[in-house]
Amino acid sequence: MTDVDVVVVGAGLAGLSAARDILAAGRSALVLEARDRVGGRVLNDVTADGTVVEVGGQWIGPTQDRLDKLAHDLGVEQYPTYNEGDNVLVYRGRRTRYRGAIPKMPPHVLVSIGLGQARLDRMARDVPLHAPWAAAKAADWDSMSVETWIRRNVPTDGAKEMFRLGVTSVFSAEACDISLLHFLFYSHSGGLLDRLFNVADGAQERRFVGGSQVIATRLADRLGSDAVRLDAPVRAVAQDDDGVTVGDVRAQRVIVAVPPTLAGRIEYQPVLPAQRDQLTQRMPMGSVIKVMCVYDEPFWRADGFTGQGTSDEGPVQITFDNSPPSGPPGVLLGFIEGRAARQLGGQPRDVRRRAVVECFSRFFGPRAEHPREYIERDWSGEEWSRGCYGAFMAPGVLSQYGPALRHPCGRIHWAGTETAELWCGYMDGAVRSGERAAAEVLPLLR
Amino acid sequence: MTDVDVVVVGAGLAGLSAARDILAAGRSALVLEARDRVGGRVLNDVTADGTVVEVGGQWIGPTQDRLDKLAHDLGVEQYPTYNEGDNVLVYRGRRTRYRGAIPKMPPHVLVSIGLGQARLDRMARDVPLHAPWAAAKAADWDSMSVETWIRRNVPTDGAKEMFRLGVTSVFSAEACDISLLHFLFYSHSGGLLDRLFNVADGAQERRFVGGSQVIATRLADRLGSDAVRLDAPVRAVAQDDDGVTVGDVRAQRVIVAVPPTLAGRIEYQPVLPAQRDQLTQRMPMGSVIKVMCVYDEPFWRADGFTGQGTSDEGPVQITFDNSPPSGPPGVLLGFIEGRAARQLGGQPRDVRRRAVVECFSRFFGPRAEHPREYIERDWSGEEWSRGCYGAFMAPGVLSQYGPALRHPCGRIHWAGTETAELWCGYMDGAVRSGERAAAEVLPLLR
Numbered sequence: 071m072t073d074v075d076v077v078v079v080g081a082g083l084a085g086l087s088a089a090r091d092i093l094a095a096g097r098s099a100l101v102l103e104a105r106d107r108v109g110g111r112v113l114n115d116v117t118a119d120g121t122v123v124e125v126g127g128q129w130i131g132p133t134q135d136r137l138d139k140l141a142h143d144l145g146v147e148q149y150p151t152y153n154e155g156d157n158v159l160v161y162r163g164r165r166t167r168y169r170g171a172i173p174k175m176p177p178h179v180l181v182s183i184g185l186g187q188a189r190l191d192r193m194a195r196d197v198p199l200h201a202p203w204a205a206a207k208a209a210d211w212d213s214m215s216v217e218t219w220i221r222r223n224v225p226t227d228g229a230k231e232m233f234r235l236g237v238t239s240v241f242s243a244e245a246c247d248i249s250l251l252h253f254l255f256y257s258h259s260g261g262l263l264d265r266l267f268n269v270a271d272g273a274q275e276r277r278f279v280g281g282s283q284v285i286a287t288r289l290a291d292r293l294g295s296d297a298v299r300l301d302a303p304v305r306a307v308a309q310d311d312d313g314v315t316v317g318d319v320r321a322q323r324v325i326v327a328v329p330p331t332l333a334g335r336i337e338y339q340p341v342l343p344a345q346r347d348q349l350t351q352r353m354p355m356g357s358v359i360k361v362m363c364v365y366d367e368p369f370w371r372a373d374g375f376t377g378q379g380t381s382d383e384g385p386v387q388i389t390f391d392n393s394p395p396s397g398p399p400g401v402l403l404g405f406i407e408g409r410a411a412r413q414l415g416g417q418p419r420d421v422r423r424r425a426v427v428e429c430f431s432r433f434f435g436p437r438a439e440h441p442r443e444y445i446e447r448d449w450s451g452e453e454w455s456r457g458c459y460g461a462f463m464a465p466g467v468l469s470q471y472g473p474a475l476r477h478p479c480g481r482i483h484w485a486g487t488e489t490a491e492l493w494c495g496y497m498d499g500a501v502r503s504g505e506r507a508a509a510e511v512l513p514l515l516r
Numbered sequence: 517m518t519d520v521d522v523v524v525v526g527a528g529l530a531g532l533s534a535a536r537d538i539l540a541a542g543r544s545a546l547v548l549e550a551r552d553r554v555g556g557r558v559l560n561d562v563t564a565d566g567t568v569v570e571v572g573g574q575w576i577g578p579t580q581d582r583l584d585k586l587a588h589d590l591g592v593e594q595y596p597t598y599n600e601g602d603n604v605l606v607y608r609g610r611r612t613r614y615r616g617a618i619p620k621m622p623p624h625v626l627v628s629i630g631l632g633q634a635r636l637d638r639m640a641r642d643v644p645l646h647a648p649w650a651a652a653k654a655a656d657w658d659s660m661s662v663e664t665w666i667r668r669n670v671p672t673d674g675a676k677e678m679f680r681l682g683v684t685s686v687f688s689a690e691a692c693d694i695s696l697l698h699f700l701f702y703s704h705s706g707g708l709l710d711r712l713f714n715v716a717d718g719a720q721e722r723r724f725v726g727g728s729q730v731i732a733t734r735l736a737d738r739l740g741s742d743a744v745r746l747d748a749p750v751r752a753v754a755q756d757d758d759g760v761t762v763g764d765v766r767a768q769r770v771i772v773a774v775p776p777t778l779a780g781r782i783e784y785q786p787v788l789p790a791q792r793d794q795l796t797q798r799m800p801m802g803s804v805i806k807v808m809c810v811y812d813e814p815f816w817r818a819d820g821f822t823g824q825g826t827s828d829e830g831p832v833q834i835t836f837d838n839s840p841p842s843g844p845p846g847v848l849l850g851f852i853e854g855r856a857a858r859q860l861g862g863q864p865r866d867v868r869r870r871a872v873v874e875c876f877s878r879f880f881g882p883r884a885e886h887p888r889e890y891i892e893r894d895w896s897g898e899e900w901s902r903g904c905y906g907a908f909m910a911p912g913v914l915s916q917y918g919p920a921l922r923h924p925c926g927r928i929h930w931a932g933t934e935t936a937e938l939w940c941g942y943m944d945g946a947v948r949s950g951e952r953a954a955a956e957v958l959p960l961l962r
Contacts (some may be wrong), residue, residue, distance in 0.1 A: 187557075213663040213692035215911045221659075246659035261547070267763035305751070305783070331797045335781045344861050344896035348903060351800035352779045353908075357790070413917060415790050450790035457794060464910030465661045466693035470858060511935070 082110025085327035087504030104303035109286035124448035134498035152391035160381035179228035212251035212469035242356030252463040308339040327485035355457020357411035363441035367402030379433035385410035386429035531773035533950030550749035555732035561784035571893035578669035580944035606827035625674035640756035658697035660765025686804030755786040801903020803857035809887035814846030816888035825879035831856040832875035
């Protein structure tokens, strides 16, 4: 048996951050990771020519202070997401270019987008981050899907579509899947809608030199090789009056830092309270396939484009320039999200590649037709994630089960970005959740 | 290693029915059951004086032909649910008695209940049972919660409350939790709303002599002691080109006959397709505590009551006479469902008992105040059920993931009442699902 003060399940940013704080307080910690790598939903890949690209979470933006501090402490540099030139909108089959955040759409559509967004932001501010279920209108907002709200409150078809696309791009789930209350909480948690959607002054503002996963790998290196055990899936957690047993590890406390749906598959002895188990039955992961095409050059830059595209037509409805800081090669990034990810996920790789290239060409012209490389990652198929970006809640869940999300069950404490009050669902939220869980556990240690 | 043609996971009515058909075809089968008993969500208990009462699924009604045939084959007799006299309605603090299905409520409330129910029934008929996602309005109906439909289509507060209560009494979940499409499918599956709600000509029409669990125990006895292994939880299922391995059992095929949320916790090698895993992330169980009070006599009968009560006030909003066929003792049955089950589930037993007795007294007067015994079963706390009566779907799930519900994954086949086209969620549906899975597997055996 290995004996430590705290055992941590999951070596994503949440688990690693928790372990760092436990160790920094002079206590012992061991992180058990199912995969053969650290980082969880944060993952680097490399192109044929050795360029690092991020196939998981990748950006950092304003107010993501805990992630910023962590990167800084680890010496990981940041650089701005490429954002010079015009954006592209493909709408009703027509391609237009525009500068800044407001696409060229009919004025009545723009007006109803603006009014709708202002209303959603106002409502979001009324959702307390530490207790969304205590919002004055919690029951009302949790009784409906976001889709219901859109249909009822957004008068034009074009604006309806843009809201749906916005929701899907944030949750990788459809507007019909998500509770309005959870959507409002999530939006408030990340600083309201503009911040979630945007590059400039938004959640997609900056990137990490070397790819975001270096934060996780460097952090794991700092913890030391004794503190992280790879290829160590946790299937069972037992607790008694004295401590917890996780495989061959004995500890005073355990921090479970994996997505709710994975936490719910662990066998707990004794059985967890019904409220907690039923919560994890009700927090499914979104569905997303992250796709990239590699070109000799970021040719769209020469044409005056940022590489950011938005379309009412899929399967790729959102793109970004994901080229390395050096410039070449040019990397176009797209997301296949929600329903589209479910439909294309079961198809052969070639079918997806063709569909992606077609979308990229629609945005950026014929030069996009012949990438020298295609890279993809379907997170729904990952045994140790089961979807991305994160978990969402259907109607009825947050107001009725919310309090079980962070509430410890005896010696079991819960981390993971889904438990964060600020930047829930983002890398920054993951770091915060690990820090919160460590702070929760430390005073309880003997 | 034990070698059989088919291994079945779960000895509820679904798994046992599947095994029966496999054996009847001259093939070998072994049922692995996690609990120390068969029956799953069907369970007998006994009062202090030895009276059998059902603390799980218990009734049978018209068109539940497969359950009816099974009971008949096993020599299990049926008797009518006690239904003589008046029903009780407690509404806005006032108690009224009424005969038949229509309570004494203000006429405009009754009218909007009637109109609403007729509309829901009409819509339900348009949901194809074998493929609910193919309904012409599937996307529309799956975009909203039942609560949204109620708010939009039921004009009076009283009728709204009655619809919510009706939904909760069928699903043990709140109207805000459930997709309208799933609700309509479920209602169609059971023969429309009146049939789901009623005793006379409804799903609560008859009971089984000896308690419903005798069907499962006798069926298991018929299969023989070699065919059912108790205390044998299945944590992993591996399949290869030749067959499946489940613990120390090797078989050609496996039928997984447990609720989706439990099926989703099994470790499959190789990993299941994302579509299937994400489905089981999205089929949570309802929340219900079944409660009974035992009295010397069914005293309400002498007062001219059926024992059936309905109230807008909880925690027990629905009651039935659950006395044994002999008459004494008198057993009053109540359900604590949905939100109420979540709130009371974590409380001490005494708190629940007091709340239940108070509700029973509100319905049937002071003689209900002093039961000689109190019996309860909180299904959400059961490790091998994780809730009852069954799984439901939030908005977005049935239309996007429905096809994965029954679709076999290689050598893995799916049973359980949640997979039934007829009487989904009921004992009859469980039997049907087992029979369907066996019929699916048999022609595939070498």
